[in-house]
Amino acid sequence: MKTRLSAAGAALLALVVAVLAFGQPAHAAAGFSVAGGKLYDANGTEFIMRGVNHAHTWYPQETSSFANVKALGANTVRVVLSSGDRWTRNTNADVANVISTCKANRLICVLEVHDTTGYGEQSGAITLARAVDYWLSLADVLAGQERYVIVNIGNEPYGNQNYASWATDNATAISRLRAGGLTHTIMVDAPNWGQDWSFTMRDNAASVFAADPARNTVFSIHMYGVFDTAAEISDYLGRFRAAGLPIVVGEFGFNHSDGDPDEDTILAYSQANGIGWLGWSWSGNGGGVEYLDMATAFNPASLTSWGQRIFNGANGIRQTAREATVFGGTPPPTTPPPTTPPPAGGCTATYTVTNQWQGGFQGEVKVTAGATAITGWSARWAFANGQSVSQAWNATLTSSGATVTARNVDYNGRLAAGASTSFGFIGGWTGSNARPEVSCTAS
Template identity: 55%
Template sequence: MRKRLATAAGALLAAAAAVLAAPSPAQAEASAARGFHVTDGRLVDASGKDVVLRGVNHAHAWYPTRTAQALKDIKALGANSVRVVLATGDRWARNDTADVAAIVAQCKQNRLVCVLEAHDTTGYGEQDGAVPLSRAVDYWVSVKDAVKGQEKYVILNIGNEPYGNGDSGVTPWTAGTKDAIGRMRAAGFEHTLMVDAPNWGQDWSFTMRDHAAEVFAADPAKNTVFSIHMYGVFNTADKVRDYLNRFTSQRLPIVVGEFGDMHSDGDPDEAAIMSTARQLRVGYLGWSWSGNGSGVEYLDMATGFDAARLTAWGRRIFSGPDGIQQTAVEAGVFGAGAPAAGSCAVGYRVTDWGTWFNADVTIRNTGTTAVRGWQLAFAFPDGQQLGQTWNATAVQQGSDVRVANESWTETIPAGGTVSFGFNGSSTGTNGVPAAFALNGSTCAKS
């Protein structure tokens, strides 16, 4: 997310005749065995299934005590991924190996694809204190033990917005990015790597756009994804569509690594960003869950990290048209998550004290395979308000409620059940929800 931008400029993309040196069959097989990898311009998991990121950013580096609950809430709201801000120790307090390992474990527990990014590179060449990509590579090498063996769950975003504007920020991007990728591979990293554009991530100079094929071909593993940050530069649908189409038409993997619904440098067209991402099956990660300052507090999705107090931006990205709840699909790496249609039943029992009530909910898996990781969706019919929840985590938007498992209630065995409960308030009438959906599949009521 950036502070300063120049006006959009740049020449047309040269003919897409750049040769993308495809990985050998042996390389492709090895990548698939490890985890996430790029195939024919698409990000896929170890089984070869497409992975379309639908998630948000969380500023762990500045709010480490908020992370555990934030990831639960982000998952409960329907996201399949989270981009986590880390610090190398050059500008902000370093997130060490143990801390990074804990984040990876929490992402996995919440069945979220974990995109980890080093933030201290932001605006190098213009921002005081920013460090080059080479320092970010040093950091990843220093915390390698935290991510080694996690290639099925973790994507490494080498450095956030690693170059500012002007020649000092634009000209070195291609060589600097290629060098960083090369060093990561030489150090033994087999993960999918993500690289940010220059111009504070917005690539108004089209440097990344015009040199992406060259950078991709330079990766020995052919496993690099490009990330564009869409703020004020991307203020029209035409600009959004043109930029993303330039990548997908060349079969180059692209994600929108950050975007918002407004910004002081201009008003992004978030509707076009989200609809184009859906049409092209391009991933997006909105900025950001909570904790923004320095005049951009409007980018918070949750007020004060409270999932019950979503902002207009939070409601837009989670439940608006082409939003996370409409388009997110959990990554296949997390195994069987969706029950077959009609293979679940939900019991909902209420103890009512007038204006307060307790609800005990039981989910029964009536199918023949276990459900690992679940989200139950329903709507209150009479304006009830959710209170505390136990054995699950829950969020409410209007009348809609989404409940997700805790680690100890994650698996519903074939023929088995899990239970959770909550309390809430009502204004007198306290009807039972009309329907329940488990991971998108409608359940019977029992």
């Protein structure tokens, strides 16, 4: 079913009041935690999911998929599991192997039970209570993995009918999981096949969050045909941000049988506002939605147009993913802030490598105005090691040999005295990737 979103100021006010009523969420010392509407890893570093869904329960032999999505830059994989009610049960040993494979590939693992999909409308779908039974049966496997695993109670737990008990059922499910000893961050899916056109999750999220004694719950919206305009996407996600409630886009596509999602806005809005997302799905789709495969026949060397968009497009995984710090990787080199103030009427620029992989990297340049306001700027540097730039955002870049010139775009040229803006780019490198000195000219 497809329903347009509409304004609901009273609902937003209710969300804000409810969040304020139960105060700042507590941190879970052993693993991921939630505070102020954001997700933090066990080191206290904000973590923003950038990854894909993988249909493991139907393709258990495709364990190389974890390494393949990591090689393409993902920091998270959402793994489809079955409780055994609709498909073959993923055993404790199998789930333990999934977690181990995620960790070996430095991926955060979001585990979900798929058998709940469309409950109340889909024949054979199970209740959230039954999904909780499955999670509790995995307690020995999940224990000690709080730094690496997020538990998604049940996929799309209600269809378009009989979803009125969504809030009560989720609150009860969370309470049971906590009583059973699970201290992981919990993820909760929306009803209406995940798309929440009825606003049931949006309007009841605060009460469900408050029902978690650990205040460690994240909400997940699935964006398909219901979310086919920028206004619908920004309104829905924006209401969670305004209420201080954590939200991720747990599934989305670039096309769907119920309409054409606005994937460009999903990616751009999420990047601008620090919202995590997980595209659907790596490979193996059937039933008429084969176009949602990102890789043809699980082959990472044969990305589809959807796969290219997710991994290599604007605001995609290559540009925006950051590995969780719990894996202990060496952070990319950074540029210290200038020790002297920029000249009056001028500007300074600092260059940072924010992410790097074999043969490629993501860079960022911060431009700061001097003691007086400026109306425009340009930054220039020369690569010393044959690096190249393939795409950029928030600036217009041109290259002449090793020299790169970046000029402001319409919306970020005017800077007040001492104010800053930044732009980013994707580049390539071979051998080494030394940081160049950057000059800045104001106009």
